[in-house]
Amino acid sequence: MTAPIAFNRLVPELLCRDFAASFAFYGEVLGFARLYGREDPPFAYLEFEGAQLMLEQIEDEASWLTGEMSPPFGRGINFQIETGDLDGLLARLARAGIALYRAPESAWYRAGDRLVGQRQFLVQDPDGYLLRFCQDLGERPLDHADAGARIVS
Structure with a gap:
């Protein structure tokens, strides 16, 4: 008997034009x-x-x-997915020949009186849904961030 699935309280359902291509992208390339x-x-x-x-x-x-579906799907939304191995994910995408939508960067986001950091990149799935993979960089005081890092207020 298998263990019950711990379902998240919010789970997006993405409609696909070619299920096999999307399933291969998410499973074989990304590791879902x-x-x-x-x-x-x-x-x-x-x-x-x-x-x-x-x-x-x-x-x-x-x-x-709710309306006509035309590529790229998911306009106006990106799905942030945290990972513990951003470099491994980038290597798998490179081996598969998949171009990134936005190159890896370090970004610091204002959160009250702190900066919350993450290293992140964006990639589109076969239907154009935008995925933002990130790895936690921790928190810092507002007056301290890495030189050259993007700060979002």
């Missing part, structure tokens, strides 16, 4: 694990270091569409 799925319509519930998302093949009548 399939927790469960079904074949009709193609669907997978995935997890990566505690982050969860769902993929589903677009089926005109079965999908919950």
